[in-house]
Amino acid sequence: MNSFIEKFKEEVNDYFERLETGLLHLEHEPENQQIIDEIFRIMHSMKGSGGMFGFELISEVTHELESFYDIFRSKKRIIDSEAISFTLNSIDGLKRLMTISPTSEEVKLAEKMKSETRSQIARFSDDPEYPISQSSVKKENLPPVDLSQQTWYISFIPHPEILKNGTNPLFLIDELNALGECNIQVHFDKLPSLSEMNPEHCYISWSIFIATSENLDTLNDVFIFVNDKKGIQIEKVSSNNVLHNEAILAKFLNAKYSGEEWILVESDLKKTETKPDEKDEADVLLKSSAEIPKNSVFTQTTVDSIRVDSQKIDQYLNLVSELITAQSRLEMISSRLNHPDLEMITESFEKLSRQLRDNAFDMSLIPLESVAVRFKRLIHDLSKSLDKEVVLVTEGLETELDKNIIEKLIEPLLHIVRNSMDHGIESKSERLGKLKPAIGTIKIKASTAGSYVLIEIEDDGAGLDLKKIRRKAVEKGIIRDDVKLSNDEISQLIFEAGFSTAELVTDVSGRGVGMDVVKNRIQEMRGMIELSTEKDRYTRISIRLPLSLSIIDGLLTRVGEGYYVIPSSVVRKIHFVKYKLLKKGFRQVVELEGAQLPYLNMYDEFVGDGNAPEDQLAIVVSFNNQLFGLVVDEVIHEYQAVIKPLGKLLNGKNAFSGASILGTGQLALVIDTNKMIKKYS
Amino acid sequence: MPKQILIVDDSESIREVLAFSIANAGYEVMVASDGLDALKYLDGRTIDLLLTDYHMPNMNGLELIKKVRMLESYKFIPILVLTTENQFTIMKEARDFGATGWLTKPFNTEKLLQTLRKVIR
Numbered sequence: 021m022n023s024f025i026e027k028f029k030e031e032v033n034d035y036f037e038r039l040e041t042g043l044l045h046l047e048h049e050p051e052n053q054q055i056i057d058e059i060f061r062i063m064h065s066m067k068g069s070g071g072m073f074g075f076e077l078i079s080e081v082t083h084e085l086e087s088f089y090d091i092f093r094s095k096k097r098i099i100d101s102e103a104i105s106f107t108l109n110s111i112d113g114l115k116r117l118m119t120i121s122p123t124s125e126e127v128k129l130a131e132k133m134k135s136e137t138r139s140q141i142a143r144f145s146d147d148p149e150y151p152i153s154q155s156s157v158k159k160e161n162l163p164p165v166d167l168s169q170q171t172w173y174i175s176f177i178p179h180p181e182i183l184k185n186g187t188n189p190l191f192l193i194d195e196l197n198a199l200g201e202c203n204i205q206v207h208f209d210k211l212p213s214l215s216e217m218n219p220e221h222c223y224i225s226w227s228i229f230i231a232t233s234e235n236l237d238t239l240n241d242v243f244i245f246v247n248d249k250k251g252i253q254i255e256k257v258s259s260n261n262v263l264h265n266e267a268i269l270a271k272f273l274n275a276k277y278s279g280e281e282w283i284l285v286e287s288d289l290k291k292t293e294t295k296p297d298e299k300d301e302a303d304v305l306l307k308s309s310a311e312i313p314k315n316s317v318f319t320q321t322t323v324d325s326i327r328v329d330s331q332k333i334d335q336y337l338n339l340v341s342e343l344i345t346a347q348s349r350l351e352m353i354s355s356r357l358n359h360p361d362l363e364m365i366t367e368s369f370e371k372l373s374r375q376l377r378d379n380a381f382d383m384s385l386i387p388l389e390s391v392a393v394r395f396k397r398l399i400h401d402l403s404k405s406l407d408k409e410v411v412l413v414t415e416g417l418e419t420e421l422d423k424n425i426i427e428k429l430i431e432p433l434l435h436i437v438r439n440s441m442d443h444g445i446e447s448k449s450e451r452l453g454k455l456k457p458a459i460g461t462i463k464i465k466a467s468t469a470g471s472y473v474l475i476e477i478e479d480d481g482a483g484l485d486l487k488k489i490r491r492k493a494v495e496k497g498i499i500r501d502d503v504k505l506s507n508d509e510i511s512q513l514i515f516e517a518g519f520s521t522a523e524l525v526t527d528v529s530g531r532g533v534g535m536d537v538v539k540n541r542i543q544e545m546r547g548m549i550e551l552s553t554e555k556d557r558y559t560r561i562s563i564r565l566p567l568s569l570s571i572i573d574g575l576l577t578r579v580g581e582g583y584y585v586i587p588s589s590v591v592r593k594i595h596f597v598k599y600k601l602l603k604k605g606f607r608q609v610v611e612l613e614g615a616q617l618p619y620l621n622m623y624d625e626f627v628g629d630g631n632a633p634e635d636q637l638a639i640v641v642s643f644n645n646q647l648f649g650l651v652v653d654e655v656i657h658e659y660q661a662v663i664k665p666l667g668k669l670l671n672g673k674n675a676f677s678g679a680s681i682l683g684t685g686q687l688a689l690v691i692d693t694n695k696m697i698k699k700y701s
Numbered sequence: 702m703p704k705q706i707l708i709v710d711d712s713e714s715i716r717e718v719l720a721f722s723i724a725n726a727g728y729e730v731m732v733a734s735d736g737l738d739a740l741k742y743l744d745g746r747t748i749d750l751l752l753t754d755y756h757m758p759n760m761n762g763l764e765l766i767k768k769v770r771m772l773e774s775y776k777f778i779p780i781l782v783l784t785t786e787n788q789f790t791i792m793k794e795a796r797d798f799g800a801t802g803w804l805t806k807p808f809n810t811e812k813l814l815q816t817l818r819k820v821i822r
Contacts, residue, residue, distance in 0.1 A: 024721070028714040061756045065712045068785040071807035072715065079807075184770075186779035186801035191822060220776075245802030245819065327713065 025120075028073045030327050032118060035062045039111055040393045043104050044400055050099050059107075060089040066114075077117040077130040084137035085110060091144045105404065106140055108397065169200065169231045169261040172239060172254055173272060177225040179248035184220070187245055193226060195242050200232025201263055225251075229269060231261040255282065330423060333384050340373075340380040341571055341662035347373045348659070349683035377660065381568055385420035388466050388475070391430055392417050395437055395464060402441040410445055410460040419466040421473050422568045425545055429475075429565070432538040436477050436561050437462060439535070444481030444559050454556055456480065472589070473567060478560040484553040486510045493519065511551050515539040546677045548694055575639065576659035576688060577652040580627035583688035585661045585680055586639055586650060590693045593640040594655060599623075599632045602651065610638065610649060619649030620700040641693050648697045663690055675699050704821050705729045709739040709753035709765065710783065715806075719752065722810040723817070736760025740768055743775065750821050751780045752804070755791065763798050770799035779820035 039062055042055040049055070063086040070079035085107070092099050113133050117126055174196065178189050196202060204226060211223045230239075236254065243252050255276075262268045275282045347369055354366040392414060399412050421429070445451075445460035452458055465476040486507055493499045493513045505513075513519060517536040542549045547565035566572070574585035595612050602610055602621060609616045617640065623632040638649040663678035677692035706728045710716045716732050724730045731748065733739035735757040751769060755762040762782055769775045779801040784791055792803055804816050 024714055024718045027717060031712060031714050058758065061711075061758065064756045064785060065715075068783075068806040069712055069715055071785075072718065183777055185796060185799055186777055186820065188779070188820070191819060194822070195819060242819075247796055 025073050026329060027327065028069055028075075029118065030329075031069070032066060032078070035066055036111055036115060037390075037393050038062060040108065040397050043108055043111075044393070044396045046099060047101060047104055047400065050101075050104075053093075056089060056092045056099065060086060060093045063089055074120045075118060077119070077122050077126060078114060081110070081114060081117060081130050081133045081137070084134045084141070088137050088141050088144075091141065097144050103140060103144070106136070108400070110137065168259070169233050170259050171229060171231045171257040171262045172236075173257050173276075174228040174230060174239065174255075175225075175253040176228065176243070177251040178222050178246070179251055180218075180221040180223065182222050182246065182248070185245075185247060187247075189222060189224070189226075192242055192246070193228070196228060196230055196239070199234050199238065199242070200230050201261070202231075203229040203263055203269070229257065229263055231263040257282070333423070337380050337384055340377055344373055344377060344571065344660050344662050345681055345683075349685075352683035374660065377571055381422070381571070384423050385567075386423050386426060387418050387420050388426065389417040391426060391433075392464075394430060394434060398434055398437055399441065399462065402438065406441060408441065408445050408447060408460060409458065410441060410462055413461055413463045415463070415465040416467045417464070419468055419473055420567075421565065425565055425568075428541060428545060429563075432541045432563075433464075433475070433477065435535075435538055437464075440477065440479035440481060440559065444479035444483075446482050450482075456556075468567075469564075473565050475563040475565070476560055477563075478558055480558050483555040483557055483559050484511050484514070484551075485555070486553075489513055508552070511553050514551065515549065546692060546694075571660060571662050572690070574659050574661045574690065576656040576661075576682070577637075577639070578654040578656055579622040579652050582626060583656075583682060583686060584622065584652065585659060585688050585690045586641065587691070587693065588658065590641040590643055591639055592642050592647065595638045595640065595649075597636050597638045597651060599634050599636050602636070612638065612640070612649070615647075617647055617649045618700075619651055620696070621651040623651070623653060625700075641697075643693050643697050646697060648693070648700075650691070650693075650696070659688075661688070661690055703727055703729045704749040705731065705747070706750045706752060706817070706821075707731045707733060707739060707742060707748045709733045709736065709751070709757070709762070711735050711754060711757045715754070715783075719813070722813055723752075726814050726817075728817075736762065736765035736768070739765055743769065743772065747774055749778060750817065751775070751778060752783065752817075753780065754783045755785075755795070763795060766795065766798045766800050781816065781820065 039059060042059055046052060046055050046059075063082045067079050067082040067086055070076070070082060088103075088107075091097050110133055113129060117130055117133075119126060122130070176189070176192070178187075182189060193204065197204075205228070207225045207227070208223075210225065211217070217223070232239075236256075239254050243249070246252060257272050258268065272282055351366050351370060354362045395414075396412055399410055402408075403410050440462050445462070446454070446456075448458045451460065461480045463476070463478045465474075465478070467474050490499075490505070490510050490513070493510075493516070494501050496518055498513060498516045498519060499505070514535045515538075517534070519534060519536065539549050542563055542565070545565055547563060549564075550562045551559070552562070553559040572585075573588040575588060575591060577584050577586060597610065599621075602619070608618060608620070610619050611617070617638075619638060621632070621636075623636070633653050636651050636653055637655055638651045639655070641648055641650060659680075661680040663680055665678050666676060675692055675696040676689045677695075678690045680688045680690055682688055706723055708716055708719045708723070708730060709732075710719065711734050713734075716734070720730045720732055731742060733742050736753075737759045739751070739753065740760070751766075753762045753765055757765075760768075766780055766782070769778075769780065780799065782792075782795045782800045782803045783806060784795075784803050785806050792800075795803065801820050802816065804813065808816075
């Protein structure tokens, strides 16, 4: 059952997203019946499934919401923006109610949501006394079972067309038979001659005496699917089992055919006749012990995609990375043993694990689109509360990123959008004063570049006030009064810790999360963030992120006795260099192919005993159109690095993004070229 | 030869829970995610029971039943409709379209199998 509940939760998340998308769309196109239908359907599904899986509150609230959307669906009333905003809020509420064992607060919330929905319904209903349907969530109340057997007479004359609905009358007789002892008579008298017979009609009828401890409801329920109730008569013959007392049965039939009222014959007649319980057709309570076929076959067809718990994917990725670590160990041993057969299999193993890795990656990639609705929602909400009109333009949101990255990215991105809405985009009158269109634009653009993904968020608002930023930065002691900074450098100051230009903390931004936190988050993911702005024109924030967090292709290099991995994606060239020549060079610059290249001699930096080997290699890496040389002693080979995070103490303080375990069990540090260049150039 | 049941529901969790319980009871289970999908599956095959949701995108339960009943080989097979309420109008409507009966959500496995046993053996 648990796995079904998990699936249900996933499904509900999907529903929420579809609801939000639909509602935001409705805002512009309130008469779109398709969307209304979909919202209705989703509410309906959530109501049904919620009840099935024990999410009672979800079921109850969506029941009201379903009724609400039924107004727009069947009564053709047109939804308004209040109703849309109300529903969006209800979705937030529903998210909080996704629980099987609700707290009293959650129950209260559900009650509040239900009554609010009812007032919304009343708002649209022509009839002020809009009938509020009762909760559909029924308790399965079992009717009391009377163990003493009673005798009933059932006359069943099916409608000739009963077969057309797929009902097989024989099954019903069979079902009765399972409820108790039966005396069944079949009547063929209506059967026409073969030439007159319609083979699709039913001409047979039955009369049945049954002795059973079940009550009238249960007997009626046997015929629950029979359309034509006129053909069914159930009468009580006796409060005892008189099935074998043929005299009584004959007497009963006699009375029946002569039209007399049958009076129960028992002297010990119980006065407490089974009270007809409130009729509930759904609670079919049978004591049937019909046979169940034993061999279970389950064939799934027509499903071409499946949902997988994201934890399983993480687990899978983890296993793949372990496999790659094992593979590199195998490779090392193989090259030491120098056995041709072993080498061959190692090679194909290497190829396969590489494919497996790519495949695993691919699985964990999801398009940015999947979170786009969050931006739309935020912009919708903020447009209302800030009274600014803003359109969201998106581009390239089909770009895929590691699920884990996207998850960590949502908050920073939302914060940036929030800032744009609050500080960037001006009020309508202000915009008109600046001869800008009254409606602001926020653009979110994504694209892939090599093993990186670029995300740009641009607003056409006021731009950053660089003078103010500088003044603030001086005030807060982030920079000294006399430092000269380019405009670019000033704008980057907003990423500094403790910086906030908001004159008054608004409801929207200023929630204690500053741009410094955003920057840290991005950097934690080996990404980088930049900002460019022009007064009264735009503010653009560019984020650059690796496609994946856990495994990269790299060059394994050696410096002294230490190993370092340089991501392949940034490597441009490798040159042979002489240590002595480098030493003679001027200001840490080496001339290669006629160009001056800043470099870092990693031996001097990380070993520093002056015993660097004469022959070294300069690996030219590029980052942000900047070239930089990393001088190492030896390039060992290409290497798939499974990156394990460094401990907290080492994190963020150096130029490494993590460590990788080599086949030998030794450690290699993975160089973060971005940080490396910043630190040493 | 186990009886074959086609489950039609747009909710994957409901589909799976149904498929699981029904398959466990020894029936052979096929699934489809909406009316169109189901019709595609039924084409050129035979099944013993159709169990379909009422509200679905693309083609809802009623339209599906109507279409299925027009197919010669499915004229008399039992068809059960999944509904959320005991709404008489829905049931009547469904039956006018040719449904055999209905199953009301929420239901437990026992009730599900009992209802199935009412219409197939």
